[in-house]
Amino acid sequence: xxxxxxxxxxxxxxxxxxxxxxxxxxxxxxxxxxxxxxxxxxxxxxxxxxxxxxxxxxxxxxxxxxxxxxxxxxxxxxxxxxxxxxxxxxxxxxxxxxxxxxxxxxxxxxxxxxxxxxxxxxxxxxxxxxxxxxxxxxxxxxxxxxxxxxxxxxxxxxxxxxxxxxxxxxxxxxxxxxxxxxxxxxxxxxxxxxxxxxxxxxxxxxxxxxxxxxxxxxxxxxxxxxxxxxxxxxxxxxxxxxxxxxxxxxxxxxxxxxxxxxxxxxxxxxxxxxxxxxxxxxxxxxxxxxxxxxxxxxxxxxxxxxxxxxxxxxxxxxxxxxxxxxxxxxxxxxxxxxxxxxxxxxxxxxxxx
Amino acid sequence: xxxxxxxxxxxxxxxxxxxxxxxxxxxxxxxxxxxxxxxxxxxxxxxxxxxxxxxxxxxxxxxxxxxxxxxxxxxxxxxxxxxxxxxxxxxxxxxxxxxxxxxxxxxxxxxxxxxxxxxxxxxxxxxxxxxxxxxxxxxxxxxxxxxxxxxxxxxxxxxxxxxxxxxxxxxx
Numbered sequence: 001x002x003x004x005x006x007x008x009x010x011x012x013x014x015x016x017x018x019x020x021x022x023x024x025x026x027x028x029x030x031x032x033x034x035x036x037x038x039x040x041x042x043x044x045x046x047x048x049x050x051x052x053x054x055x056x057x058x059x060x061x062x063x064x065x066x067x068x069x070x071x072x073x074x075x076x077x078x079x080x081x082x083x084x085x086x087x088x089x090x091x092x093x094x095x096x097x098x099x100x101x102x103x104x105x106x107x108x109x110x111x112x113x114x115x116x117x118x119x120x121x122x123x124x125x126x127x128x129x130x131x132x133x134x135x136x137x138x139x140x141x142x143x144x145x146x147x148x149x150x151x152x153x154x155x156x157x158x159x160x161x162x163x164x165x166x167x168x169x170x171x172x173x174x175x176x177x178x179x180x181x182x183x184x185x186x187x188x189x190x191x192x193x194x195x196x197x198x199x200x201x202x203x204x205x206x207x208x209x210x211x212x213x214x215x216x217x218x219x220x221x222x223x224x225x226x227x228x229x230x231x232x233x234x235x236x237x238x239x240x241x242x243x244x245x246x247x248x249x250x251x252x253x254x255x256x257x258x259x260x261x262x263x264x265x266x267x268x269x270x271x272x273x274x275x276x277x278x279x280x281x282x283x284x285x286x287x288x289x290x291x292x293x294x295x296x297x298x299x300x301x302x303x304x305x306x307x308x309x310x311x312x313x314x315x316x317x318x319x320x321x322x323x324x325x326x327x328x329x330x331x332x333x334x335x336x337x338x339x340x341x342x343x344x345x346x347x348x349x350x351x352x353x
Numbered sequence: 354x355x356x357x358x359x360x361x362x363x364x365x366x367x368x369x370x371x372x373x374x375x376x377x378x379x380x381x382x383x384x385x386x387x388x389x390x391x392x393x394x395x396x397x398x399x400x401x402x403x404x405x406x407x408x409x410x411x412x413x414x415x416x417x418x419x420x421x422x423x424x425x426x427x428x429x430x431x432x433x434x435x436x437x438x439x440x441x442x443x444x445x446x447x448x449x450x451x452x453x454x455x456x457x458x459x460x461x462x463x464x465x466x467x468x469x470x471x472x473x474x475x476x477x478x479x480x481x482x483x484x485x486x487x488x489x490x491x492x493x494x495x496x497x498x499x500x501x502x503x504x505x506x507x508x509x510x511x512x513x514x515x516x517x518x519x520x521x522x523x524x525x
Contacts, residue, residue: 008511011518015461016483019382019391027392028374035370035399109400128433130393176396180429 034111034174105187106194107131107175112350115170126188129181133173138166138200138347141173145192146206146342152278154342155287157211161344171350196347203345211339214284214332215291216277222329223298228252232270232297255279255300263305263318270297276330283321287339288332300328370399373415376485377423383484384427384476386465394426417495424477431469467517475510478503 115135124133124144133141139162143154175195177183183191196202232253250256255268257279266279273294280288283304304324318324322332374395381394398419402411410418468476481492482503489507493500 008515011460011464012479012483012511012514015464016383017386017461018484019379019388023382023388024375024378027378027388027395031374031392031396031399032370034396035403125389127389128393128430132389176400178400182433
């Protein structure tokens with residue numbers, strides 16, 4: 001019994017995660033900037049709740065009525081602004097007042113900083129009541145913000161207009177809603193829309209345009225079915241990004257994209273067609289629409305060139321994505337289809353925190 | 354024991370943050386195993402403090418108060434993540450933490466899973482012992498209890514972790 005006890009203690013000593021000094025300092029610096037910004041925010045909803053709970057409105061009539069007057073002015077100004085500008089999707093303050101669809105929610109605290117690291121990698125990770133975007137372009141933020149419910153992220157061709165810096169300048173964005181509640185993804189996206197309008201002065205609208213696309217269709221009998229057709233564990237259905245020469249075994253359902261200077265390799269087992277479409281999206285400049293109606297699971301080991309001109313110049317032998325995909329019994333056919341697009345009317349570099 | 358700063362001014366709040374961010378972040382990291390979650394916890398706790406007046410607990414013993422707050426928020430984070438459906442999106446996956454060894458990662462995952470099933474008080478003592486390396490006597494002083502109580506809590510927590518890890522397939 002004592003031996004078991006010692007073993008657990010050893011596991012705790014060895015495996016309880018310990019933060020490094022660098023991690024602690026970097027996190028503290030980021031949080032400090034958010035707190036500095038939060039101190040200068042107008043009275044938040046939570047603070048107002050506290051105020052109402054602790055003090056009678058009649059004991060402090062002047063500040064309360066002054067706050068009410070400010071709110072009323074803000075409402076009137078919001079309606080005025082909305083009628084002056086053709087805001088996206090028509091979800092503005094007057095909607096809330098006149099009982100049309102709900103007003104667009106917004107974050108309580110937002111911090112935006114320019115990232116000058118020069119690195120390429122970045123990502124957006126909304127979790128709980130917190131939105132965190134690291135080293136992302138404005139295009140990525142717009143893509144996340146207007147990501148249609150239940151749909152896929154927009155391809156590059158579906159975000160139209162905007163200045164050049166939209167693809168080159170990188171930003172660090174941290175935003176939060178007060179309280180512990182889990183913010184649903186749809187609401188989080190509306191909050192990011194509000195933030196973009198507020199801080200980047202973004203004006204944009206959604207419309208439908210007929211654009212060139214690729215239809216993914218079956219040739220011959222389609223992909224060869226994987227030997228094991230039992231559904232993989234949903235937790236294993238992830239995409240990982242590999243590096244050449246450092247590749248580990250993947251669970252069923254997972255796939256890995258490995259990029260070399262001239263080619264892309266996709267490896268995975270027990271994949272579905274929607275998973276494959278996800279993998280291929282970065283390899284072509286158009287939206288891929290699944291027209292296969294193929295529901296089985298299949299294995300993929302696919303290598304294709306990134307740029308046929310560059311590959312020819314370098315003497316590489318990787319086929320194009322169009323040739324490579326045919327090895328799986330699939331084909332990309334050129335077509336046109338009506339697609340939702342985001343049209344950027346105007347945008348400015350963000351205001352400082 | 355650190356002094357007990359009250360938050361009657363912005364400077365006091367800054368002092369409170371400067372003196373305790375390390376404790377809050379390291380505690381949260383020990384429970385969640387994620388730098389982003391730990392940062393979320395740090396931010397959540399101090400944003401809440403901005404929005405309210407100091408509680409007596411914070412004035413009396415800020416270190417113990419903030420440690421308990423970090424444990425509570427971290428456990429909430431960990432438990433809610435267990436319930437969430439993961440969305441396999443390329444952007445979201447880029448922040449997956451690298452692990453140097455698959456076996457260690459699995460063991461750590463099981464350990465965090467077991468810790469998330471303990472009660473708040475037990476996790477607080479575990480973190481003070483294994484993350485901050487306090488002795489039983491120091492923890493007892495900080496939590497205003499006896500050394501024996503701390504020793505018993507640690508013993509019970511280890512036994513429960515052993516049981517939970519065995520149940521999840523790992524033999525510690």
